[in-house]
Amino acid sequence: MKREMRLGLLFVAPWLIGFLLFTVYPVLATLYLSFTDYRVLAPPRWIGWDNYRELLADTETFWPSLFNTLYLFLELPAALILGILIALLLDRNLRGMAWYRTVFYLPSIVPVLANAMLWLWLLNPEYGLINSGLRALHLPAPAWLASPIWSKPALILMDLWAVGGSMIIYLAALQGVPSSLYEAASLDGASGFAKFVNVTLPGISPVIFFNLIMGVIGTFQYFTQTFVMTRGGPDKSTLFYALYLYQNAFQYFRMGTACAMAWLLFLLTLAATLFVFTSSARWVYYEGEK
Amino acid sequence: MKRHLRPILSHALLLGLGLLFLTPFAFMVSTSLKLQGKVFTETIEWLPNPVVWSNYPEALGNFPFALYLRNTLVICAGVVLGTVVSAALPAYGFARLRWKGRDTLFFLMLATIMLPSQVTQLPIFLTFRTLHWTGTYLPLIVPAFFGNAFSIFLLRQFFLTIPQELSDAARIDGCSEWGIFTRILLPLSQPALATIALFAFMGAWTDFQGPLIYVHDEDQYTLAIGLASFLGRYNGQWHLLMAAATVVTLPLIVAFFLAQRTFIRGIAMTGMKG
Numbered sequence: 001m002k003r004e005m006r007l008g009l010l011f012v013a014p015w016l017i018g019f020l021l022f023t024v025y026p027v028l029a030t031l032y033l034s035f036t037d038y039r040v041l042a043p044p045r046w047i048g049w050d051n052y053r054e055l056l057a058d059t060e061t062f063w064p065s066l067f068n069t070l071y072l073f074l075e076l077p078a079a080l081i082l083g084i085l086i087a088l089l090l091d092r093n094l095r096g097m098a099w100y101r102t103v104f105y106l107p108s109i110v111p112v113l114a115n116a117m118l119w120l121w122l123l124n125p126e127y128g129l130i131n132s133g134l135r136a137l138h139l140p141a142p143a144w145l146a147s148p149i150w151s152k153p154a155l156i157l158m159d160l161w162a163v164g165g166s167m168i169i170y171l172a173a174l175q176g177v178p179s180s181l182y183e184a185a186s187l188d189g190a191s192g193f194a195k196f197v198n199v200t201l202p203g204i205s206p207v208i209f210f211n212l213i214m215g216v217i218g219t220f221q222y223f224t225q226t227f228v229m230t231r232g233g234p235d236k237s238t239l240f241y242a243l244y245l246y247q248n249a250f251q252y253f254r255m256g257t258a259c260a261m262a263w264l265l266f267l268l269t270l271a272a273t274l275f276v277f278t279s280s281a282r283w284v285y286y287e288g289e290k
Numbered sequence: 291m292k293r294h295l296r297p298i299l300s301h302a303l304l305l306g307l308g309l310l311f312l313t314p315f316a317f318m319v320s321t322s323l324k325l326q327g328k329v330f331t332e333t334i335e336w337l338p339n340p341v342v343w344s345n346y347p348e349a350l351g352n353f354p355f356a357l358y359l360r361n362t363l364v365i366c367a368g369v370v371l372g373t374v375v376s377a378a379l380p381a382y383g384f385a386r387l388r389w390k391g392r393d394t395l396f397f398l399m400l401a402t403i404m405l406p407s408q409v410t411q412l413p414i415f416l417t418f419r420t421l422h423w424t425g426t427y428l429p430l431i432v433p434a435f436f437g438n439a440f441s442i443f444l445l446r447q448f449f450l451t452i453p454q455e456l457s458d459a460a461r462i463d464g465c466s467e468w469g470i471f472t473r474i475l476l477p478l479s480q481p482a483l484a485t486i487a488l489f490a491f492m493g494a495w496t497d498f499q500g501p502l503i504y505v506h507d508e509d510q511y512t513l514a515i516g517l518a519s520f521l522g523r524y525n526g527q528w529h530l531l532m533a534a535a536t537v538v539t540l541p542l543i544v545a546f547f548l549a550q551r552t553f554i555r556g557i558a559m560t561g562m563k564g
Contacts, residue, residue: 004389007467011383012395014376018436022414023402029413040416089304094297102546103308106315109542111496113517114535118318120521121528127330129317136333161314213404221406224498228518245408250503255412262408269406 027266034259044256051260062261064236065244068152072222072240075156076215080208083163087170088200101171108165116228119158120145130157145230148237155225155238166211170204177203202285209276209284216272220265241265318539322346322532329528342529349533352524357509358516365430365501365512366494372434373490374483377441382471384442385449386457396446402439407499415503429504430497434490441486448482449475484552495542513538 009016034051036044055062090101110118122129123144131141144154177200185195201208223242226232232239232247245265249258316336321329322345323338383389384396418429452475460470476483501512511519517534524530 004387005391008383008387008389008392011387011467011471012380012437014435015380015399015437015439015442016395018376018433019399019402022433022436023405023410026410026413027405029416030409033412086307089300089307092300094300094304100304100308102550104311106543106546107311109492109546110539111514111517111542112498113496113514113521114539117517117521117531117535118314121321121532122314122317124528129313129334132332132334161311164311217404217406221408227498227502228521242408246499249412249415255416259412262406262412265406266409269404273404 030259030262033256034263036256038255038259040253040255047256051256052264055257055260055264061236061239061244065239065241068237068239069220069222069241071152072156072219073216075159076212076219078156078160079163079166079215080211082160083167083211084170084204084208086163086167087174090167090171091174101168105164105168108162108168110162112224113228115158115162116225119154119161120229123154123158145238146234148235151230151234151237155229158225166215169207169211173204173207174200205284206286209280212276213273216276217269220269220272318532319536321528322536324529326527326529345529345533346537349530350537352530353516353520353534355513355516355534355537358511358513361427361510362495362512362514365427365497366491368427368431369434369494370487370490372431372436373438373441374487376435376437377445377486378476378479378483379471380437380442381445381449382467382475385446386454386470386475387467399439399442403443411503418504424504425506425510426504427510430494430500434494438490441490444486444489445479445482448479452478481552484549488549488552492542 033044035046035048037047037050038044086104090097090104094100107115123131125131125141125143125146128144130144134141142150144150181199181203182195185199190198221242222240223246226238226240226243227246230238232243241261242265245258245261248254248261317334320336320338323341323343324335324345325338325340325342328335328338380399384392384399414429414433415424418424423429456474457470460474465473496514497512498514498518501515502518505511505515508519517538520534521531
């Protein structure tokens with residue numbers, strides 16, 4: 001018994017050492033630093049809850065950055081619906097299907113920076129493709145990233161273009177739903193919609209759950225696009241939580257404040273994922289479970 | 291009648307939506323081949339006239355693409371090597387060995403996938419700064435050698451699908467665990483290893499925040515950081531920006547077509563439960 005445990009620990013050692021060095025220690029160090037005033041050049045000075053108090057009282061920047069991030073959560077249901085709809089369209093035996101699948105998947109492999117450049121141009125208020133299209137249809141053409149109201153929807157639109165990344169996971173799941181279930185439902189005279197609700201959705205619920213969890217975690221950490229494209233502007237409308245945290249750490253060198261923000265982010269992520277987890281018992285169906 | 295109509299309707303929907311998803315690419319390539327003065331037009335000219343191929347050498351001339359590519363590949367190579375080596379061993383320990391505490395540790399590992407990087411990033415940065423590692427690639431490569439949770443998870447899922455009888459038979463023949471690992475599991479897992487290598491490569495290729503924090507000299511820039519500074523300097527010169535964007539996107543599209551099977555397998559593995 002002991003020998004087996006030693007062997008097991010030996011095999012997982014690379015991860016276990018990394019876990020202690022790059023997870024346990026830094027998480028605790030972040031917690032400690034969050035209670036200090038630390039500006040890198042002088043050693044950290046213990047100040048108790050001050051960092052947290054200041055952050056929670058900061059209606060100028062901290063709260064807006066949190067609200068901006070919560071706004072981005074609108075993207076999750078949109079991506080969920082669009083992803084499943086496209087996956088349903090692609091889950092058929094039609095000629096040229098491999099090509100269609102590739103077309104919808106390609107946007108998700110465009111490197112972030114190239115994507116940022118491309119969308120700055122697509123969203124250009126005067127000469128960009130999107131507003132040209134909208135004007136051709138006689139629709140109002142907003143200023144997108146230059147407008148505090150439209151900047152967040154613009155970023156959401158950009159991300160939805162890359163919905164192929166989660167779509168392909170739905171597609172893989174759709175193909176794993178046993179056809180016998182559909183046949184049984186047909187014998188019972190179920191309509192197409194009833195089959196979708198009672199067979200398809202439960203069948204792919206584990207990957208909906210997976211994508212939702214990943215989406216929640218990713219949204220809280222939304223950074224690169226706004227760092228490169230808008231720097232938080234206009235009017236702090238794209239100042240997201242992770243960007244403000246980065247600014248505190250690496251531009252203002254307020255490490256204590258940044259660490260407090262990091263721990264609050266940790267707690268928020270934990271609460272949100274726990275919420276999804278506890279709710280999942282009611283809507284995620286695992287095959288082979290009673 | 292209805293039976294004939296449905297495929298046609300599907301094709302029409304897919305074609306329409308597909309074109310919508312492709313137009314940004316067309317716009318990118320089309321802009322990249324235009325004269326600077328022809329970029330700003332009221333109605334979009336899809337076919338550049340004249341076709342200005344020289345935008346590409348001009349963009350690449352203002353942007354040391356070869357150097358940044360080399361830098362990026364150096365980091366990618368280190369990260370891929372580290373990830374694969376340090377994922378295989380723990381994945382074996384979690385999938386094929388029975389020991390006390392295994393499931394607890396495995397659960398802990400899964401939990402770390404949900405940990406925001408921000409909550410560990412700052413002390414790690416401060417440590418690397420004390421070690422004088424900032425300004426080098428070490429902070430970007432060394433952590434990859436300590437087991438990436440997601441890769442370990444994927445590989446474990448794959449190991450679980452390999453029949454236990456193979457290991458049992460080898461054990462009866464007196465094979466050690468190390469022998470089973472290197473001579474049976476690893477050769478059978480090449481597709482899964484390729485998948486995690488590919489994911490590690492993609493991750494390192496597109497990583498922005500890591501190099502942003504640790505790389506300072508322009509000579510050491512990666513493609514992602516280099517592009518960001520290029521964007522800052524040539525903002526508004528869309529013909530050059532789109533040429534650069536096309537140049538960095540193309541290799542990934544080619545890689546996707548070459549490695550399509552590996553990609554799809556990885557995605558199917560993500561969806562597996564266990």
